[in-house]
Amino acid sequence: MHGQWTDNKDREPQGTLDQQVRSQPPLKHRYHARLALIGLAACSLSASLPAQEASQAEHAGAAADSLPQLSSTIPLEVTSTVNPPTLESLQHDFDVFSWQSFIALNWPATDDGQPNNNMVIGQDPGGPVVWQGWRESRSIFLPGGAQPPAWGDNSSVPEACQSVDPSSIPPGTIYLTQVGKTPDVLDESEEPFETGPLIDQNGQYTRFEILTNEAMFNYVRDNQLYSKAGQQTFDKDNEVGFPSSATATNTVGSIMLKAAWIKMGGNYDETKYHTSYALVYNNPAEQPGVTADCSLEKVGLVGFHIAHKTKKEPQWVWSTFEHVANVPTQGEAPQLSAYNFYNASCTDCPVNEPPARPWNPANPHTPPSQIERVIPISADTRALNDLYHRALTAAEPDSVWVNYELVSTQWPTNAESKTDPTGVPAPSFLANTTLETYIQGQVRQTSSSCMACHNNASDTTGKPSDFTYLLQRAQ
Amino acid sequence: MSSNNDMDNFIALSAVLTGFNANILRPFLDPVDIKSEYLQVFFTRIAEESGDPKLATNILAKFAQLNGQTNPKLNDQQIGEEMLAPANGANFVLACRKLIFMWYSGAWPTIIPASATAPETTVSEIISAKSYTCGLVWQVMQSHPMGDSNFRYGYWAKAPIPLSDYTGN
Numbered sequence: 001m002h003g004q005w006t007d008n009k010d011r012e013p014q015g016t017l018d019q020q021v022r023s024q025p026p027l028k029h030r031y032h033a034r035l036a037l038i039g040l041a042a043c044s045l046s047a048s049l050p051a052q053e054a055s056q057a058e059h060a061g062a063a064a065d066s067l068p069q070l071s072s073t074i075p076l077e078v079t080s081t082v083n084p085p086t087l088e089s090l091q092h093d094f095d096v097f098s099w100q101s102f103i104a105l106n107w108p109a110t111d112d113g114q115p116n117n118n119m120v121i122g123q124d125p126g127g128p129v130v131w132q133g134w135r136e137s138r139s140i141f142l143p144g145g146a147q148p149p150a151w152g153d154n155s156s157v158p159e160a161c162q163s164v165d166p167s168s169i170p171p172g173t174i175y176l177t178q179v180g181k182t183p184d185v186l187d188e189s190e191e192p193f194e195t196g197p198l199i200d201q202n203g204q205y206t207r208f209e210i211l212t213n214e215a216m217f218n219y220v221r222d223n224q225l226y227s228k229a230g231q232q233t234f235d236k237d238n239e240v241g242f243p244s245s246a247t248a249t250n251t252v253g254s255i256m257l258k259a260a261w262i263k264m265g266g267n268y269d270e271t272k273y274h275t276s277y278a279l280v281y282n283n284p285a286e287q288p289g290v291t292a293d294c295s296l297e298k299v300g301l302v303g304f305h306i307a308h309k310t311k312k313e314p315q316w317v318w319s320t321f322e323h324v325a326n327v328p329t330q331g332e333a334p335q336l337s338a339y340n341f342y343n344a345s346c347t348d349c350p351v352n353e354p355p356a357r358p359w360n361p362a363n364p365h366t367p368p369s370q371i372e373r374v375i376p377i378s379a380d381t382r383a384l385n386d387l388y389h390r391a392l393t394a395a396e397p398d399s400v401w402v403n404y405e406l407v408s409t410q411w412p413t414n415a416e417s418k419t420d421p422t423g424v425p426a427p428s429f430l431a432n433t434t435l436e437t438y439i440q441g442q443v444r445q446t447s448s449s450c451m452a453c454h455n456n457a458s459d460t461t462g463k464p465s466d467f468t469y470l471l472q473r474a475q
Numbered sequence: 476m477s478s479n480n481d482m483d484n485f486i487a488l489s490a491v492l493t494g495f496n497a498n499i500l501r502p503f504l505d506p507v508d509i510k511s512e513y514l515q516v517f518f519t520r521i522a523e524e525s526g527d528p529k530l531a532t533n534i535l536a537k538f539a540q541l542n543g544q545t546n547p548k549l550n551d552q553q554i555g556e557e558m559l560a561p562a563n564g565a566n567f568v569l570a571c572r573k574l575i576f577m578w579y580s581g582a583w584p585t586i587i588p589a590s591a592t593a594p595e596t597t598v599s600e601i602i603s604a605k606s607y608t609c610g611l612v613w614q615v616m617q618s619h620p621m622g623d624s625n626f627r628y629g630y631w632a633k634a635p636i637p638l639s640d641y642t643g644n
Contacts, residue, residue, distance in 0.1 A: 090504065413502070413506055414504065419641055420625045425506065426506035428506055428507065444604070444605075444608055456627065458627075458628045462629060463628075463629070464627045464628065464629070
């Protein structure tokens with residue numbers, strides 16, 4: 001029992017760190033010389049480094065105020081930095097993993113969707129970042145169960161948005177890189193389980209999208225899991241098992257993202273958000289009475305889930321980030337003068353309740369949601385957020401990414417448990433106020449827990465689908 | 476007030492009395508941490524119900540003495556029999572029995588003495604929402620509490636995993 005964490009050698013700390021250190025890209029940007037000096041000492045990582053590298057890291061860390069290194073390399077595994085590890089030390093390590101992942105995924109991208117190592121994160125506001133070249137679920141699970149185009153070959157204008165004049169789509173948008181010549185469609189205006197839409201301070205519906213990386217997409221495509229018929233054939237002899245990241249082979253496994261966006265303008269200063277142009281679609285299939293409509297909008301990122309399947313965490317690692325101005329914490333005095341989803345002057349607004357039905361994202365104005373965070377961000381995570389914000393500012397003084405914070409990371413404390421396929425997650429509950437707005441709390445089977453919920457996921461045949469509900473979208 | 480030493484003895488005693496491995500009762504990494512809740516309840520309720528504020532401490536001390544005995548070294552069965560021996564006193568034994576009840580059911584028992592019209596009965600109150608799902612009875616059953624299961628869809632079509640995986644023994 002508990003073998004995963006009782007022996008620190010099992011974490012392969014040296015190999016992982018070695019790999020991270022060696023895989024740093026060449027740095028050319030004006031900030032790169034400074035970045036190169038930023039050490040790893042902040043999280044005691046140098047303790048696991050080979051002697052020469054540790055010495056260099058310690059020296060560099062001392063010179064650069066021990067700020068964490070910012071890298072475009074997606075971490076493949078969590079590195080335990082305390083031996084023997086504790087619940088608290090591992091939570092910190094997983095939170096570091098989350099921040100490293102967030103930075104790598106939000107690194108500026110080249111035209112082919114790869115990280116642009118001639119830039120640093122935050123240097124190109126509004127420009128394309130790595131994950132925005134990934135495949136949105138609507139481009140994977142096509143009508144009639146049709147085979148989706150191969151990775152990097154998704155260039156057609158979405159049929160639902162043929163009404164938008166292609167010439168009106170700004171050139172050079174982030175989606176011109178990987179996905180093709182048009183932005184993807186943002187058509188989801190509800191949260192999971194139909195718990196309700198989230199209305200911002202401009203009275204507009206928050207929009208959501210789910211994306212997969214190349215490894216996950218290819219597994220779906222290669223095994224024909226994009227269609228009901230394909231799933232039936234596959235499930236006869238197999239159980240869905242997405243590829244894991246592996247340090248031994250230096251391969252990135254399956255990563256799944258959820259993003260929440262709000263329309264810019266009105267009460268929002270777009271310089272405080274990571275923005276993108278997107279085709280925003282009102283989907284009549286989502287709610288009765290909604291008329292199909294598509295428009296080009298500038299949207300700002302307010303919520304971001306990262307689910308990453310690693311070799312040691314077959315239940316996946318679940319990281320969630322939010323815009324710092326989303327909501328205040330319940331029971332605490334509001335710290336900001338304005339929030340994305342909270343109005344301090346509204347004293348009789350019902351808190352954490354979905355808007356009244358009918359729900360229609362086409363409404364020109366819906367009374368804004370009044371949302372509070374139920375479970376506070378831990379002191380250690382807040383300190384880590386501060387540390388990474390300083391590193392981001394050091395790399396790019398005007399970085400928009402300092403406006404995003406880690407809420408927490410959920411991970412399996414006993415991944416190999418035979419009695420609990422969820423792996424006994426820590427923390428037991430985790431919610432993003434933009435993505436699990438109305439199911440925050442600490443009641444099992446009711447409140448948001450990434451792993452407890454996704455453990456129940458199955459495909460269209462009813463067989464387990466390895467912690468993703470995406471396969472249920474197959475037609 | 477309890478101490479780290481109290482927790483060590485509480486877990487070891489609980490393992491002896493419940494038949495579960497101590498590593499199951501106190502996992503190496505324990506985000507649920509029901510043990511702390513139980514230890515607090517054990518100290519509080521035993522003191523209230525027995526009228527002896529030192530009884531819980533004495534129980535743990537007695538266990539520590541038996542567990543540390545080296546000549547002869549006692550096995551778990553022998554320690555358990557010693558802890559439940561009538562010579563320890565009715566309140567002492569009853570407290571140990573209530574400890575077993577708490578771990579298995581996630582509830583604290585109250586015994587209502589027999590009256591002229593009714594036999595002795597035991598009523599219990601669930602300690603917390605967390606304790607409801609942590610009762611060892613569900614694990615002995617190789618099942619799950621109503622409304623709370625971590626098993627995946629379709630689990631009912633498969634044989635349960637061995638009991639030893641649940642008890643750790």
